[in-house]
Amino acid sequence: MDQNQNPAVKAPELLTVSPSPHAHRQVTTASVMKDVLIALLPATVWGIYLFGIRAALVVVLCVVFSVLFELLTQLVLRRPVTISDCSAAVTGLLLGLNLSPTVPFYVPVVGSAFAIIVVKQLFGGIGKNIMNPALAARVFLMMAWTGEMTVFPAAYDRVALSVDAVASATPLVSLKQGVLPDASLSELFFGQIGGCIGEISVLMLLVGGIYLLVRKVITWHIPVAFLGTVALLTFLFPQGDLPRLTFMLTSLCSGGLVLGAFFMATDYVTSPVTPAGRIIFGVGCGALVVFLRYFSGYNEGVSFAILIMNALVWYLDMCTKPRVFGKKRREKKA
Amino acid sequence: MLFGKECKTTVKFTFRGGTHLNEHKETATLPTVRLPEPRTVSIPLSQHIGAHATPTVAVGDKVLVGQVIGTVEQGLGCPVHASVSGTVKEIVTRHNAQGIPIQNIVIENDGERTLHPSVKPWGKPLAQTAPSEIIEIVRKAGISGLGGATFPTYAKLQSALGKVDTVIVNCAECEPYITANHRLLLERGETVITGLEIVMHALSVTEGIIAVEDNKPDAIALLQKAVGDNPNIRVCVVKTKYPQGDERQLIYAIKHREIPAGKLPADVGCVVINAETLSAISRAFYRGIPLVSRIVTVTGDCIKNPQNVRAPLGTPYSELIEFCGGLVKTPKKIVSGGPMMGQAQWDIHAPVTKGTSAILVFSEEYDRINTYHSACIHCGNCVTHCPMHLMPNYLAQYAQARRYDDAAKMNVMSCVECGTCTYNCPAGVQIVQYIRVAKGALRMKK
Ligand code: SF4
Ligand code: SF4
Numbered sequence: 001m002d003q004n005q006n007p008a009v010k011a012p013e014l015l016t017v018s019p020s021p022h023a024h025r026q027v028t029t030a031s032v033m034k035d036v037l038i039a040l041l042p043a044t045v046w047g048i049y050l051f052g053i054r055a056a057l058v059v060v061l062c063v064v065f066s067v068l069f070e071l072l073t074q075l076v077l078r079r080p081v082t083i084s085d086c087s088a089a090v091t092g093l094l095l096g097l098n099l100s101p102t103v104p105f106y107v108p109v110v111g112s113a114f115a116i117i118v119v120k121q122l123f124g125g126i127g128k129n130i131m132n133p134a135l136a137a138r139v140f141l142m143m144a145w146t147g148e149m150t151v152f153p154a155a156y157d158r159v160a161l162s163v164d165a166v167a168s169a170t171p172l173v174s175l176k177q178g179v180l181p182d183a184s185l186s187e188l189f190f191g192q193i194g195g196c197i198g199e200i201s202v203l204m205l206l207v208g209g210i211y212l213l214v215r216k217v218i219t220w221h222i223p224v225a226f227l228g229t230v231a232l233l234t235f236l237f238p239q240g241d242l243p244r245l246t247f248m249l250t251s252l253c254s255g256g257l258v259l260g261a262f263f264m265a266t267d268y269v270t271s272p273v274t275p276a277g278r279i280i281f282g283v284g285c286g287a288l289v290v291f292l293r294y295f296s297g298y299n300e301g302v303s304f305a306i307l308i309m310n311a312l313v314w315y316l317d318m319c320t321k322p323r324v325f326g327k328k329r330r331e332k333k334a
Numbered sequence: 335m336l337f338g339k340e341c342k343t344t345v346k347f348t349f350r351g352g353t354h355l356n357e358h359k360e361t362a363t364l365p366t367v368r369l370p371e372p373r374t375v376s377i378p379l380s381q382h383i384g385a386h387a388t389p390t391v392a393v394g395d396k397v398l399v400g401q402v403i404g405t406v407e408q409g410l411g412c413p414v415h416a417s418v419s420g421t422v423k424e425i426v427t428r429h430n431a432q433g434i435p436i437q438n439i440v441i442e443n444d445g446e447r448t449l450h451p452s453v454k455p456w457g458k459p460l461a462q463t464a465p466s467e468i469i470e471i472v473r474k475a476g477i478s479g480l481g482g483a484t485f486p487t488y489a490k491l492q493s494a495l496g497k498v499d500t501v502i503v504n505c506a507e508c509e510p511y512i513t514a515n516h517r518l519l520l521e522r523g524e525t526v527i528t529g530l531e532i533v534m535h536a537l538s539v540t541e542g543i544i545a546v547e548d549n550k551p552d553a554i555a556l557l558q559k560a561v562g563d564n565p566n567i568r569v570c571v572v573k574t575k576y577p578q579g580d581e582r583q584l585i586y587a588i589k590h591r592e593i594p595a596g597k598l599p600a601d602v603g604c605v606v607i608n609a610e611t612l613s614a615i616s617r618a619f620y621r622g623i624p625l626v627s628r629i630v631t632v633t634g635d636c637i638k639n640p641q642n643v644r645a646p647l648g649t650p651y652s653e654l655i656e657f658c659g660g661l662v663k664t665p666k667k668i669v670s671g672g673p674m675m676g677q678a679q680w681d682i683h684a685p686v687t688k689g690t691s692a693i694l695v696f697s698e699e700y701d702r703i704n705t706y707h708s709a710c711i712h713c714g715n716c717v718t719h720c721p722m723h724l725m726p727n728y729l730a731q732y733a734q735a736r737r738y739d740d741a742a743k744m745n746v747m748s749c750v751e752c753g754t755c756t757y758n759c760p761a762g763v764q765i766v767q768y769i770r771v772a773k774g775a776l777r778m779k780k
Contacts, residue, residue, distance in 0.1 A: 009636075009661040011652070011682045016667045016701065017431075019767045021753030022694070023355065023510060023673035027760045029708050085708060127709035127761070219718075273714030273727060322723040324745045325582065326595040 029126070032268075033086035035217045039208035040093055040263065046204045047197035050155055051101040055197045058108050059096035065112035066092030073121040087126050091115050094134035094263060097198020098256065098303075099141075100152050107145060111137040131310045132270045135303045142303075152194040155187075170195055171254040172299040178240020180250060188253035199256040209262035218266040221275050225282025226261040226289075227252060233290040257289065260302040270310040276320035277313075284309045347545075347587040348573035351721040353754050355510045355576045355674070357549065361633050362513040366521055366642040369657055371445045375418055375648030377403065378430065379437045381687040382484035384410035389439055395422045398450035400624050403439050412476040412486050417626035417646035420444040431670060431677040431684065438685070441648070454622045460535055465495065468536035468619070475618035476625045476688075481579065481608035482509075482671045484689040487615070493598065494537055494605040501534050502588060503544040505553070505609040506572060506579035509672025512692045514629040515609045517642045519546070519553040522613060523560050529612030530567060532619050537605065542567040544609075545584055549574040576674060577752040581606040583721050595748050630654060630686055634695035636663045650683040651693050663697040670694075674753040707762040716755035716765055722748050726755035730765045733772035738779075741772040749773065 048056045070088035074081045083089075095111050115137035123129040142149050152170055171181035171188060183193045191201025199205075212218045231248055238247035252258070265271060265285050272281050285305045292301025323329045380386040387404030391397055397416040404414035420443045427435045456463065456471055473488035481504060503526060507515040519526060530542045544561070546554050548571050557569045572578050572587050582593050584606055591602040599606050610629060617623045626647055633640035638659030645654055651668065655661065669676040670690050686693075716726040724745060732741035746769055755765040 009664055011661065011665055015665065015678070015680055015682065017678040017680050018667070019764070019770070020669075020676055020678075020751075021674045021757050021766065022667060022669050022676065022678065022696065022701075023757060024762070025353075025758050025760075027758075028762065029711055029760050032711075032713070032760050082708060087711075125709065127711045219714075268711045268713040271712075273712060273717045273725065275718065278714075317725070317728070321725060321744070322717070324595070324724060324748050325586075325722040326593050326597070326748060327745060 028085075029087065030085045032217055033090050035212065035215050036090050036263070037086060037093060039211045039217075040090075040097065040198070042204040042207045043198045043201060043259070044093065044097060046191055046201045047097065047101070050191065050200065051153060051197060055101035057105070058099055058101055058103060059093065059197060061105060061108040062096030062099070062112055063089050063092035065109050066095065066116050069113050069116040070121070073117050074125075077121065079121075079125060082126060085126065088116055088120075091120070091133045094198075095137050097259065098134060098138045098196050100149060100195075101197050102151050102153055103141075103145075103148050107141055107148060110144075111141050114140050127269055129269055130313075131307055132264055132267045135264055135307055135310075139303050139307065152196070154194045155192045155200070170299065171250065172293070175239065175247070175251060175254060176293065176299055178242065180242060180246065181254070185246070185249055185253065188250065196256060199259040202253045202258050205258040205262060209258070212262065212266075218262070219275065219278065221278035222266045222271060222282040222285075223261045225279045226265055226286045227257070229283045229286025230257060230289055233287065237290075237294075239294065251290075251293075255293075255300045256302040260289075260306055261285070264302070265306050265309070270306075270313060272313050272316040272320065274317060274320040274322060276322075277316040280316055280320065281309050281313070284312070347570060348575055348578065349583040349586045349721060351719055351723060351754070352575045352577060352583065353719045353758055354574065355508075355757070357574075358510045358633075359513050359516070359549070361511075361631055361640050361642055362516050362550070364517075364641045366514075366517045366629055366644055369643050369645040369649060369654065371418060371443050371447065372646060372649045372653050374423065374440055374442050374650075375646055376426075376428070376438045376440045376650065376685045377414060377417060377648035378428070378685060378687055379404045379414055379439065380411075381414075381647075381689065382478045382486060384412075384486055384489075386437065387411060387414045389425055389437065391422050391439065393422050393424055396420075397422060397441060398448045400453040400622075400626060401450040402452075410486060410489055412473050412478065412488065413624075414439075415476055415624045415626050416441060416450070417648050418443040419446050419448040431679050438648075452622075453624070456619050456622065460532060460619075463535070465536040465538070468532060469495075471618055472615055474624070475614070477611060477614050477618060478625075478688050479608055480610040480614065480628055480688060480691065482675065482689050482691050484687075487607070487611055490605065490607070491533065491536055494600040496537075497600045497603065498537055498539055498605045499603045500541045500543060500589065500605075501530060501537065501539050502584060502604055502606045503530055503542070503609055503612060504579055504581070504584060504606050505544060505546045505550075506584060507550075508547060508574070508576045508579040509674055509676075509692075510576075511633050511694055512631045512672050514631045514642055514691055516550050516553055518610055518613060518629060519550070520556060523553070523556050525613040525616040526609045527557075527560055527567065528620070529614070529616035530607075532615055533605075533607060533612065534566065540566050543588055544569045545572050545588055546570070547572055547574040547578055576754060577721055577750070580721065580750060580752060582750070595745070625688060628686070628688065628690065630690055631692040632658045632695075633692065634665075634669075634697075635700050636661045636665045636695040636697050638662050645686050647687060648685045650685055651679070652682045654686070654693060655682070655695060661695065663699075665695045666698045666701045667696045668693065669696065674757065675751065707764075709761060710759075710763050711761050713760055715758040715760065719754045719758050721752060721754060722750055724749055726765045726769065727763075729772065730763055730768040733768035736775075738772050738775045741769075742776055746772050747776065
């Protein structure tokens with residue numbers, strides 16, 4: 001304000017000359033990533049509430065070590081340090097939410113290292129990786145420590161720091177055998193079941209997903225196509241002789257489906273840029289999830305499904321190029 | 335037929351892509367003020383594409399307002415007129431914003447504003463004027479597109495002769511900050527309409543559409559009243575979205591005609607003319623005054639009293655800034671035109687030209703939001719917002735890798751450099767700049 005009383009502000013000798021545009025929307029990579037962190041908060045809090053302090057520790061370890069590994073690799077490789085864009089924190093959080101609260105503490109550390117160093121930085125850093133780092137790490141951990149990764153505590157079973165959890169059958173195991181899980185649909189929806197830290201409460205995940213949609217961080221295409229395909233296929237082909245609708249709803253609310261559809265499949269770097277491409281991507285993810293859940297040895301197929309579709313992103317982009325204004329869709333090459 | 339379902343004033347017309355910008359149109363409520371006579375003006379002999387004019391006056395000559403001081407003998411181009419009366423002080427070569435050396439005629443203003451005897455109305459009524467005569471009046475008046483692209487208007491009319499069925503008045507003014515057209519519509523809307531009638535007569539067209547963005551309801555109401563029940567002219571409200579003022583998007587929004595790549599509006603039967611240009615045509619026709627002044631929006635966070643100013647061509651920016659209360663913050667960037675497509679200037683004393691629709695003075699704080707850069711994160715914002723439906727992220731990547739032919743295959747040449755992609759990019763990738771590099775390289779190859 002006091003500058004207003006002084007009209008004699010001088011123009012500097014040199015002005016900045018730069019190409020247009022001279023305006024910019026105030027959205028940055030960092031602000032986008034922070035929005036994702038905020039959107040994951042409800043699910044994280046719920047997971048910690050349900051499984052206790054150990055769940056918190058697993059999540060914190062993932063986040064801290066992801067950021068740390070990003071910093072270290074960038075220092076070693078003499079790349080610009082970009083931990084302030086929060087993308088490593090998002091990867092860490094997503095990884096943590098995809099782990100069982102009972103995993104031994106070296107699992108989050110190794111997982112973070114794999115996600116950040118191998119999948120992200122060795123491919124060239126942010127924007128260059130072809131697979132979702134958190135998912136790739138989860139699959140890697142599943143293979144390396146199958147036992148530890150598939151022991152889930154029951155809900156409200158606040159796991160002590162030293163694990164001695166009683167494994168509870170997850171709903172997906174029941175569904176695979178063609179029977180309904182013990183948990184009721186509402187328990188599944190509100191998240192009063194066992195499972196990975198972040199995937200249990202569909203409600204909390206939806207809250208976060210809607211936040212992302214409202215903030216225009218993600219578009220509806222991938223989640224809707226993904227969940228819609230799963231809904232359709234499970235409705236048409238229920239397993240066992242379960243009622244269609246119940247089977248469909250139970251399938252939708254079980255496992256990492258909602259987490260995957262809203263937070264993993266929509267990862268910018270590893271999803272298509274065109275609306276049409278995003279829909280095909282979502283449909284592909286959904287179809288693969290159902291296929292893997294029905295026919296593969298795994299109970300859960302979300303991670304694999306998304307990773308497989310990740311590999312196709314470039315082709316999907318190229319196949320769904322929008323028609324350029326003023327051009328025919330297929331220009332005859334002279 | 336022509337007035338069928340294509341355009342009703344109640345429906346808002348638009349196009350796919352584009353983005354809603356932060357408007358910053360605070361100056362829209364303030365009346366346009368006439369700049370007191372500047373001490374000197376420096377008139378560039380080339381203010382737009384086309385041939386440079388050659389001076390027809392010498393140092394020491396007395397010149398009067400409206401007198402021709404530079405002519406173009408052949409090729410595209412129009413004469414240059416003195417914008418003040420006074421004495422030619424010197425003829426110097428200055429570098430313009432692009433760094434191109436251009437001859438400038440510097441006139442010391444005597445403050446009298448004496449009109450040159452050649453300034454007199456075209457005597458005949460419009461109905462008895464032949465199209466070729468109108469085009470000649472427009473050329474002689476030195477009128478070029480005042481929206482910023484500054485294509486000589488007479489050439490535009492000439493190329494449209496016999497080809498078009500619609501004249502569209504561009505009052506979209508989709509760039510943030512600029513309100514020069516908006517104020518013109520409010521203060522002198524009737525001159526826009528008479529200008530439109532002149533152009534419609536010249537092109538023997540019976541359909542004139544005034545396209546205004548819906549963020550100017552006062553101007554829309556006023557125009558609708560002024561148009562009255564004229565059966566040939568109507569006001570069309572288009573959605574406020576950048577780049578609605580681009581000819582391609584405007585024609586598409588209103589007439590649903592898509593200009594094929596590499597073609598001109600005339601090829602789809604339309605001609606698009608900026609509102610202030612029409613006002614200038616009207617003045618040239620009815621009063622004989624050539625284009626010697628224009629409305630400039632002077633604003634930006636460094637300006638004390640942002641407002642619209644009518645200034646003689648050749649007035650130094652610094653004088654306009656001073657007139658608007660001077661600077662309140664140290665400027666970092668001075669932009670001529672809108673923030674999306676305007677030119678950053680290196681010289682605060684640069685002269686106002688036919689293309690200077692605005693002078694934006696931004697401080698360090700404003701500019702800071704432009705300095706964040708990281709790698710492309712593949713978010714797709716640039717793709718969904720591109721009004722030409724390109725994939726700017728891939729174009730930029732190909733350009734970075736110098737794979738210009740791949741960029742050409744993805745239609746890099748269709749880019750209109752509107753800047754929407756860069757504006758929306760969270761990673762701060764200078765997409766348009768990469769695209770310009772690719773386009774330049776491809777042009778060199780040809
Ligand atoms: S500058 Fe070019 S690529 Fe970017 S949005 Fe505009 S037309 Fe599309
Ligand atoms: S907007 Fe920027 S970050 Fe997003 S895809 Fe385009 S270039 Fe990449």
